[in-house]
Amino acid sequence: MSVILVIDDEKLQRDILRTILEDEGFETHTASSAEEGLEIIKKIRPDVVLTDLKMEGMDGIELIDSLPEEPFKPTTIVMTAFGTISSAVDAIKKGAFDYLTKPLDKELLLVTIKRAAERAILQKENLRLQKDLYGKFSFEGIVGHSQKMVEAIEVVKKVCSSNVNVLILGESGTGKELIARAIHYNSPRKTKPFVAVNCAAIPENLIESELFGHEPGSFTGATSRSIGLFESANNGTIFLDEIGDLPALTQSKILRVLQDKEIRRVGSRDSIKINVRIISATNKDLEKEIINKTFREDLFYRLKVITINLPPLRERKEDIPDLVSFFIKKYNREFGKRINGIDDNAMKAIIEYHWPGNIRQLESVIERAVIMCETRNISLKDIKSELRFIQGSGILDIDLPDEGINFDELEKELLKKAMEKANGVAAKAAKLLGMTYKTFWYRWEKLGSSSPKKEAVP
Ligand SMILES: Nc1ncnc2c1ncn2[C@@H]1O[C@H](COP(=O)(O)OP(=O)(O)OP(=O)(O)O)[C@@H](O)[C@H]1O
Ligand SMILES: [Mg+2]
Incomplete structure (x- = not known):
């Protein structure tokens, strides 16, 4: 009432x-x-x-x-x-x-x-x-206490209240969009739109009209007026994801928007004033793209007033246990399950894995495990099929004997294979195996592998 x-x-x-x-x-x-x-x-x-x-x-x-x-x-x-x-x-x-x-x-x-x-x-x-929404994108929703993550979150907190453009760098699945949303929903623009654009997903011939809108009749198929993504994000934030994939012409148009703070719909003569904050993200090495002349240097400097580097998961393994519990809770809620945690063997396997798909991949493994798990604890068997699938790099395509496998022999084989693939360059072989150069040599010599001779440390 x-x-x-x-x-x-x-x-x-x-x-x-x-x-x-x-x-x-x-x-x-x-x-x-x-x-x-x-x-x-x-x-x-x-x-x-x-x-x-x-x-x-x-x-x-x-x-x-x-x-x-x-x-x-x-x-x-x-x-x-x-x-x-x-x-x-x-x-x-x-x-x-x-x-x-x-x-x-x-x-x-x-x-x-x-x-x-x-x-x-x-x-x-x-x-x-x-x-609820702000809660979802609050800092509590960003898990991680590793030094690298703490540093990244510190920067995020500092840039929230300002209007500066932010460039987020990180491999796929490291949380770039999560961070972009956290910045927006903790900024004074939070009640205004957050518009996410995947620059790599828009066909090149449509990108301008998608970003800036168009007037009827401006090109074949443009039957009515359309508001572009920049205009929809007015007073809010536009998140330009995969910015490294923007075609050259669009790069120069975006640069113009940044300079003039106005846009022009395709087929229109009038400019419209806009006020948007730009957060962009990429998993590409933009500095390399600049050298290759595929990314404009002037745009790069406009976008990266502040840069946030999100480390890959394999460089902050100490965050894994917290992430695992966070995702177990999340999927317990979603699937109405009551799983308490994960047993030691399963955790060990998860920590050892190198997670090329980063947090997104870890999240999907845990999601599947929560669905599969029939007890209160996730065990190796709930993640086995996933891990076997994701670990199948092909390097260990061997038939295991029924018993008595010799681990030293196995390791020696592996080191040799890596060395072969690296054309005898130990530093490369070490990288292939995810080891340091020192560790590689230590094991190589311990297992008594023959030549090649130790090379100078690169
Ligand atoms: N620190 C974190 N804490 C909790 N969840 C996270 C964290 N980082 C990422 N995630 C979750 O992982 C998933 C992937 O994150 P997100 O989409 O932000 O990554 P991305 O870097 O944009 O990936 P891509 O490059 O593939 O688009 C999302 O479900 C996100 O909520
Ligand atoms: Mg993304």
């Missing part, structure tokens, strides 16, 4: 309104002045306030100015004498929901109150959803 507060300095009017509204089932309170009204608003947090405009002391407009901020701001309807509609218009400009002229028409009064009550409910629901 919605709660209504009626503010009017005429007692008779208050009493009539109370009766009408209570008959309709609204919980109704009354106040005889704006000052008293504000006190009551603080205490009972009404959904709707129906207030007279002209009152002794504080008037209705001043009352609107003094209302509490969201989420406690009530939806307000003002009542005004016929002939003073201009003050009702002022009230609307200040944020009132609607106005009614006196003498009041009962039907219109009830319809207006019901609409206002519905809006108040929607507003509350929206705020709740927004809160």
Whole structure:
């Protein structure tokens, strides 16, 4: 049931309104002045306030100015004498929901109150959803206490409140989009749009019209006006993902947008002022692309006012246990399961793996494991099929004997194979096996492998 507060300095009017509204089932309170009204608003947090405009002391407009901020701001309807509609218009400009002229028409009064009550409910629901959303992209949703991750998050926190363009670098699946959203949803632009664009996924001939919009008839197939992604993101943030894949022509157009802060729809002569923050991301080495002349240097410097480097998961394995529990909880909730954790052998296998697909890949392994697991603990058998699949690099395509495998022999084989593949360059072979150069030589010599001779440390 919605709660209504009626503010009017005429007692008779208050009493009539109370009766009408209570008959309709609204919980109704009354106040005889704006000052008293504000006190009551603080205490009972009404959904709707129906207030007279002209009152002794504080008037209705001043009352609107003094209302509490969201989420406690009530939806307000003002009542005004016929002939003073201009003050009702002022009230609307200040944020009132609607106005009614006196003498009041009962039907219109009830319809207006019901609409206002519905809006108040929607507003509350929206705020709740927004809160959930911010929660989802809050810093608690970014797991990781490794030094590298802590450093990255420190930078993220610092850039939130500013407007600077941010470039996020990292391999696939390291959390670039998660970070971009965290920046937006913790910035003053958080109530404005966040528009994510995958630059690599838009066909080259459509990219300009997708980004900047087009006018009807500007090219074959453009039958109606279309608003581009930059315009949709106005006052908010645009996330240009896979920026390294932008064609040269589009790069220069984006550079122009950054310089002039305006866009022009394809086929239009007029420019439109826009205010967007650009967060871009790539897993490419842009500096190399600049040398190869496939990425514009001037655009690069505009985009990377601040750079955030997200380390690959294999360089921050200490984050794995926390990530695993985080994803178990997430998928417990999603699939209604009650898995407590993961046993030691399974954790060991997960930590040993090198995760080329980074966190995205770890997340999907845990998701599958949560589905497969029939006990309270994920064990090796729940992830075995996944890990075997992902670990199948081909290097160990051997038939295991029924018993008695000689590990030293196996390792020797592996080192030799790596050396062969690396054409005898030990540093390369070490890299192939994910070992340091030193470790490689230590094992190579320990296992008594013959030549090649140790080379100079590169
Ligand atoms: N630090 C983290 N804590 C929790 N979840 C994370 C973290 N980093 C990434 N994730 C999750 O991993 C998945 C992949 O992250 P995201 O999409 O942000 O990566 P990306 O770098 O944009 O990947 P791609 O390059 O493949 O687009 C998402 O589901 C994301 O929520
Ligand atoms: Mg991404």
